[in-house]
Amino acid sequence: MVAHMARPQSPDYDKRREAILVAAARLYAKRGFSGASIADVANAAGTSKSLIYHYFPAKDDILHAVMAEHLDALVAAAREAQGTGAPDANLRALTIAFMRHYVGAQDRHKVLLNELDNLTPAARQDVVAKQREMIAITEAILAEIGQRADARVNAMLFFGMINWTHTWFDPAGPVMPEMLALRVVELMQKGLSPQAS
Amino acid sequence: MVAHMARPQSPDYDKRREAILVAAARLYAKRGFSGASIADVANAAGTSKSLIYHYFPAKDDILHAVMAEHLDALVAAAREAQGTGAPDANLRALTIAFMRHYVGAQDRHKVLLNELDNLTPAARQDVVAKQREMIAITEAILAEIGQRADARVNAMLFFGMINWTHTWFDPAGPVMPEMLALRVVELMQKGLSPQAS
DNA sequence: CCTACCGATCGGTAGG
DNA sequence: CCTACCGATCGGTAGG
Numbered sequence: 155m156v157a158h159m160a161r162p163q164s165p166d167y168d169k170r171r172e173a174i175l176v177a178a179a180r181l182y183a184k185r186g187f188s189g190a191s192i193a194d195v196a197n198a199a200g201t202s203k204s205l206i207y208h209y210f211p212a213k214d215d216i217l218h219a220v221m222a223e224h225l226d227a228l229v230a231a232a233r234e235a236q237g238t239g240a241p242d243a244n245l246r247a248l249t250i251a252f253m254r255h256y257v258g259a260q261d262r263h264k265v266l267l268n269e270l271d272n273l274t275p276a277a278r279q280d281v282v283a284k285q286r287e288m289i290a291i292t293e294a295i296l297a298e299i300g301q302r303a304d305a306r307v308n309a310m311l312f313f314g315m316i317n318w319t320h321t322w323f324d325p326a327g328p329v330m331p332e333m334l335a336l337r338v339v340e341l342m343q344k345g346l347s348p349q350a351s
Numbered sequence: 352m353v354a355h356m357a358r359p360q361s362p363d364y365d366k367r368r369e370a371i372l373v374a375a376a377r378l379y380a381k382r383g384f385s386g387a388s389i390a391d392v393a394n395a396a397g398t399s400k401s402l403i404y405h406y407f408p409a410k411d412d413i414l415h416a417v418m419a420e421h422l423d424a425l426v427a428a429a430r431e432a433q434g435t436g437a438p439d440a441n442l443r444a445l446t447i448a449f450m451r452h453y454v455g456a457q458d459r460h461k462v463l464l465n466e467l468d469n470l471t472p473a474a475r476q477d478v479v480a481k482q483r484e485m486i487a488i489t490e491a492i493l494a495e496i497g498q499r500a501d502a503r504v505n506a507m508l509f510f511g512m513i514n515w516t517h518t519w520f521d522p523a524g525p526v527m528p529e530m531l532a533l534r535v536v537e538l539m540q541k542g543l544s545p546q547a548s
Numbered sequence: 549c550c551t552a553c554c555g556a557t558c559g560g561t562a563g564g
Numbered sequence: 565c566c567t568a569c570c571g572a573t574c575g576g577t578a579g580g
Contacts, residue, residue: 184468189385192575203576204554213575267518268465271381300543307531311538314515315508322507334504341508345542346497388562400564401565410563 171209174199175223178216179261187217187265187272217269218277224262225284227255232291241298246339248295252316253331253338260320267317289313299343312342368406371396372420375413376458384414384462384469414466415474421459422481424452429488438495443536445492449513450528450535457517464514486510496540509539 177198181190192213196203210216231254235247256263270278289309296312297305315338323334374396378387389410393400407413428451432444453460467475486506493509494502512535520531 186383186385186466186469188383189469191573193573202554205552207576208551208553269383272383272386296543304534307534308538308543310515310519311512311535314513315511317515318507318511337501337504338508341505341542342538343542345538345540346493346505389564390562399565401567404564405565 170199170201170205174201174206174209174216175220176261179220179265182217182220182269183261183264187269214272214274214277217265218273218281220262221266221269221273221281222284224255224259224266225281225288227259228252229284229288229291231255232288236291236295241295242339242343244295245299245342246336248292249316249335249339250332253319253335256316256320256323257325257331260325263317263320267320296342308342312338315341367396367398367402371398371403371406371413372417373458376417376462379414379417379466380458380461384466411469411471411474414462415470415478417459418463418466418470418478419481421452421456421463422478422485424456425449426481426485426488428452429485433488433492438492439536439540441492442496442539443533445489446513446532446536447529450516450532453513453517453520454522454528457522460514460517464517493539505539509535512538 174195178190178195181194181198184190192206193203195216196206199206206216210219231251232248235244235251238244238247266281270281273281292312293305293309296308300308316335319334323329323331325331371392375387375392378391378395381387389403390400392413393403396403403413407416428448429445432441432448435441435444463478467478470478489509490502490506493505497505513532516531520526520528522528
């Protein structure tokens with residue numbers, strides 16, 4: 155059963171909003187936030203400029219929504235992975251979860267990484283808070299594996315590896331995201347030549 | 352026969368050009384290429400819009416110059432490191448060289464990583480060719496250390512770690528770039544928990 | 549009366 | 565090397 159809505163909305167409301175965010179993410183990832191106009195986004199989403207302003211009060215809010223919704227999914231995934239079990243299992247679960255979310259969200263992820271400075275201060279603060287939580291969880295997991303004092307640097311190097319994948323990893327290629335995730339975990343644990351030493 | 356004397360080049364020519372590139376790199380890194388106008392760059396460089404067009408025919412050419420000059424330095428550093436000696440020594444030399452170049456060129460590096468799609472096709476081809484050379488050298492060095500078949504993926508994960516540093520590493524902080532480079536090398540070689548050695 | 553949505557156009561500013 | 569401009573396009577809003 156459907157709860158009573160406070161305000162009537164088009165039955166396609168969520169679908170249209172999502173279509174706008176998908177189109178915006180693709181354009182912002184390709185040309186940059188300032189390089190894609192509201193009209194461009196409207197065109198790519200198959201709607202009109204006026205409709206966009208019905209869903210988002212300003213251009214910044216589209217960018218904020220793209221980042222925030224993607225980041226919420228990543229934070230939720232990190233929280234789940236944290237309670238998996240042993241330290242190694244936690245890291246494996248975290249990395250696989252991240253890689254699975256990146257696939258199919260490569261545009262959103264690139265936008266998240268590159269366009270932080272184009273947010274308003276309030277929106278930036280919100281996004282940074284979510285990022286901090288994701289980093290804190292990752293740091294806690296890595297602190298159980300490597301030197302505790304190095305957990306921050308290790309977390310940053312770890313994020314470097316997985317955040318960079320959007321530039322070269324092809325989800326349509328032969329390698330599954332889970333396989334790539336396991337390679338990252340193995341590298342974090344044992345390095346390139348575990349057999350020799 | 353000579354209607355116009357060739358305009359003598361200012362003795363400050365190179366210095367002014369460099370000042371423009373420094374200002375442009377900072378603005379493009381902060382706001383994105385499309386978010387910073389020619390007038391913004393001129394202002395930040397302490398010159399005029401007209402002067403900018405005296406040094407660069409179009410806005411794209413400033414972007415191209417920022418990327419190409421930074422990348423040339425990286426390729427030269429990679430070539431030098433390649434002949435250092437043993438595989439481990441090569442990787443160490445390469446990583447230290449990269450990290451040293453990133454310090455003081457963080458704006459240029461961010462621009463290189465983010466703004467490739469805003470180049471003209473010809474300029475992009477030029478930049479991509481330089482990048483390919485840098486990747487090939489790195490891949491060759493890593494092929495001597497890990498599994499040869501995995502050299503490409505290992506090179507991408509390696510670039511992820513060092514390319515991401517511009518977002519969190521503070522050159523003015525207590526950690527020297529060389530120390531960070533050695534941590535990356537150690538991670539590549541032995542992972543987080545090097546019990547053996 | 550409400551909301552959803554469109555075609556047209558606002559005052560300013562972009563690269564050149 | 566500046567001011568004056570241009571064709572076009574910007575983010576955002578008007579009336580219906």
